[in-house]
Amino acid sequence: MTSLVRIYDLATDATETVFETDRLIEAPNWTPDGTALIVNGDGLLFRLPLDAPRLDRIDTGDLSQLNNDHGLSPDGTRLAISDKTRNGMSEIYTLSVSGGSPEALGAPLPAYWHGWSPDGAALAYAGRRDGIFQICTMPASGGDETIVTGGFDHCDGPDYTPDGRWIWFNGEKDGSVDLWRIPVSGGAPERMTDDERVNWFPHPSPDGAHVLYVAFEAGTEGHPRDRDVELRLIPAEGGAPRTLLSLFGGQGTINVPCWSPDARRFAFVSYARP
Incomplete structure (x- = not known):
C-alpha cells in the first residue's frame, strides 16, 4: 500500500x-x-503540516478506531470525528483541534x-435509520436529530454550501447514484447529476462556485477503494460536469471536505496500483 497525498490547483x-507513505492514509481536510x-x-x-510534511499524531484519547469521516469546525478550533471504539458502531465525537478528550455528540x-x-451551529452526517442510510443533522452541542432525507435507497456524504442554504449529498434511487441537494430550511431534494456514473461525496467550494466529487465507473456498488475513478467539478447551480483528472483511488480519496480556504486548490489521496 502506497498512499499519495496530493494537491490540485484549479488555475x-x-x-x-x-x-508519500507506505501506510494507508485517507480523507484530507484543509x-x-x-x-x-x-x-x-x-x-x-x-496533522500533516505543508511546510514540512510529516504525520503528527493528534491525541484522540481512548478512541483508536477512527474511520475516514472527520473534519474541522469553521473557526478551526474543533474537530469532528467518527469512531467505533466504545460501542462497536461508528459514533460522532468532537474535540479540540489540538487533541484531548473527545465528547460524544x-x-x-x-x-x-x-x-x-x-x-458552526450544526453537524450533518449519514446514519442508518430503520435499515436505510439517511442524511441527518443535529446541533453541534448535541440535541434532537433531524432526518432530512426520505424516499432514497441509500444516502451519504452530506456537505453544506458556504452560504448555509443547502446540503449536498449523494443519493441512490432506482439503481442510480447521483448528487442531490436539499434546502437546509426544509423542502424537496433537487437532483444535480444524471448520468451513468456512480457519483459520491460532493464538496461545495468555499467561494460557492463549484462542487467537487468523485465519480466511480458505472455499475460500482458502494464506494470501494482501489478503483479507477474520476474527480469531477460541477457548477454550484448545476450543469455539465468537468473531469479534472483520473486516478486510482475511491474510498479515502475525498470522503470529507478537502478545499483550501481560498477555493483555489483541493487536497486528495490516490494510491499506487498493487
Missing part, C-alpha cells in the same frame, strides 16, 4: 504530491489557516460525520 490544472491537512490512517488522526448509532454548517 493551472497542475497536481503536486506533497506526501485547515482554515491554510497551513496543514488533517488525515486519518490505521484508526488514528494526524449523542446521535443514534451508527452515525458518520460529513459536514459542519458554516456558522
Whole structure:
C-alpha cells in the first residue's frame, strides 16, 4: 500500500504530491489557516503540516478506531470525528483541534460525520435509520436529530454550501447514484447529476462556485477503494460536469471536505496500483 497525498490547483490544472507513505492514509481536510491537512490512517488522526510534511499524531484519547469521516469546525478550533471504539458502531465525537478528550455528540448509532454548517451551529452526517442510510443533522452541542432525507435507497456524504442554504449529498434511487441537494430550511431534494456514473461525496467550494466529487465507473456498488475513478467539478447551480483528472483511488480519496480556504486548490489521496 502506497498512499499519495496530493494537491490540485484549479488555475493551472497542475497536481503536486506533497506526501508519500507506505501506510494507508485517507480523507484530507484543509485547515482554515491554510497551513496543514488533517488525515486519518490505521484508526488514528494526524496533522500533516505543508511546510514540512510529516504525520503528527493528534491525541484522540481512548478512541483508536477512527474511520475516514472527520473534519474541522469553521473557526478551526474543533474537530469532528467518527469512531467505533466504545460501542462497536461508528459514533460522532468532537474535540479540540489540538487533541484531548473527545465528547460524544449523542446521535443514534451508527452515525458518520460529513459536514459542519458554516456558522458552526450544526453537524450533518449519514446514519442508518430503520435499515436505510439517511442524511441527518443535529446541533453541534448535541440535541434532537433531524432526518432530512426520505424516499432514497441509500444516502451519504452530506456537505453544506458556504452560504448555509443547502446540503449536498449523494443519493441512490432506482439503481442510480447521483448528487442531490436539499434546502437546509426544509423542502424537496433537487437532483444535480444524471448520468451513468456512480457519483459520491460532493464538496461545495468555499467561494460557492463549484462542487467537487468523485465519480466511480458505472455499475460500482458502494464506494470501494482501489478503483479507477474520476474527480469531477460541477457548477454550484448545476450543469455539465468537468473531469479534472483520473486516478486510482475511491474510498479515502475525498470522503470529507478537502478545499483550501481560498477555493483555489483541493487536497486528495490516490494510491499506487498493487
